[in-house]
Amino acid sequence: MSLTIKEAKKLYRDMLLIRRFEEKAAELYTEEKIRGFLHLYIGEEAVATGIMATLKPEDGVVATYREHGHALVKGIEPQKVMAELYGKIDGCSRGRGGSMHLFDKEKNFYGGYAIVGGGLPLAVGIALADKRLGRERVTVCFFGDGAVAEGEFHESLNLAALWNLPVLFVCENNLYGMGTRLELAESEPDIAKKAESYRIESHRVDGMDVLKVHEAARKALSHVRSGKGPVFLECQTYRFRAHSMFDAELYRSKEEVEEWKKKDPLLVFRKRSEELEIWEKIGADAIEKEVEKIIADAVDFAEKSGWEPVDELTKYVYSEEVPS
């Protein structure tokens, strides 16, 4: 494992940013500053962080409704993400999308999609356009284990493999589709094996270890970039929080959650970097302070941002400029 201090710092910082951002979001939710559905990514930070660290700014990302982490580490300003959660006009989707629909065209963030499996065909089309237009770009498509039961999962894997498209499929297998355990939803719960059946190179990765995810993503991306077609990564992970803020978590035991918390990606990272003798050089305290300030600024920005005027309600249903 070769990892520079700079890289290690960034991985830790990005994971911590997601963690603190979402802890704050949960708090704001209970204060009713944030409404609607709020799906927290806490526990899964290593996946988005490890994958995104290997991307170039021009690479595209398609995500799900649990996408705050993806949006933040793809480079959308935390202020704009927070304002979006508030539904304010300075949010990354002008406040119209909310938590489940973060978009940023400049950052090539093609959005969070709240219909399970619905983003996969889009990733196929985005990648197809890149291939046809001769762009050296990769599209990363994130989805959960729940999406595996949807027809669009199978349709999209088939198309991507058939047409040899530059897509990296990342399944965030957190064991539960909302409250239903994977084994109760899939006759074959081995997800990577399903992907393999489409003749897609597939790997299973420890999704709690950012270094392992990073390494797997690096290899996967080099395969995809070399024109050899899509790669599928099944990242085995766990969400420490409920499915959404409305979930009483009747479907799993506290013991199980506690067991997984021992594999908290922040702890795992610390342990691994101690083994690599780089932990001291990361400057965790300074990072904590930096992140704390970012979050405070984001909340401040969201608080101060305005509401979109009601007379703009029907804006953006259709494009304003239609050639005559």
Add this chain to the structure above:
Amino acid sequence: MKKEITYREAVRIAIDTAMEKDERVFLAGEDVGRYGGSYAVSMGLLEKYGSERIVDTPLCESGFTGMGIGAAMNGMRPIVEIMTCNFSLLALDQIVNNAAHLLHMSGGQFNVPLVIRMATGAGKQLAAQHSHSFEGWYAHIPGIKVLTPATVQDAHDMVGLALDDPDPVLIFENALLYNRKGPFDSAAKPLPIGKAKVMREGNNLSIFAYGINLFKALDAAEELAKEGIEAEVVDLRSLRPLDDETIVASVAKTHRVLIVDEGWRSGSISAEIMARINEKAFYELDAPMARVCTEEVPIPYPRHLEEAAIPSAEKVAAAVRTLMKEA
């Protein structure tokens, strides 16, 4: 250049012209390539443009429609062909939850310049899973545009208009129209999306129709003229947006309304048109509005039952006669 061609040829010429003009345009769908298109619309285009631009897809409506949306978001100008609108229900999630909503949900960042063409309508004894008319349903949805070309000229022009449009446009081609011949002028300036067209002037009543039912309405109007009833026949052309202005102007002229719609009556586009006339031109009416719709049954297989289920020139004429007897 003016000539007579078929509706099928008109659509093909439009796709061909668009593909020649713009490298970003491609056609994708089931059997559009090697088979030549299930209604032979794309016959010969694979040989001209190759399999990267005339893309045969597997049977996965949601997958390839969503692919079209992603490609449109990322700089291409895809035309997705769905074999019949009945199959489009498999792609409903992509069309409604994604294509129609992306511009709004993204705060204006991502528009979806996608064209989806599909065959619609009954009349070929294909029974209840290949014979329906869902254009009225789609017209319910903000964010998409719904076109229903009836004439050969529109079959051609609407493809180009849809491709030039920055938003998702659905084109419903009635399957019985493909063989129909009509005048075509390659140099004509297209009538824009959202404009209805008066196809026959008349003073006694207005018949609003679209797609193949335009011709049933025109046939009925010819018959009625022999009885001294002069019907104005309006081709709606576009179901979303609807051309309220032309509709209201016609009602203000004739004071009687008949709508012909191949959708089911309940919750149909004809119901919407009636509601709008009620809102905007109620005091122009001399009689209650009437409509000829498809019977509220899944379309049956036997010819006599199928014919009994859908609108016909005879049904239109009969409805007009009843309407004219109203005070």
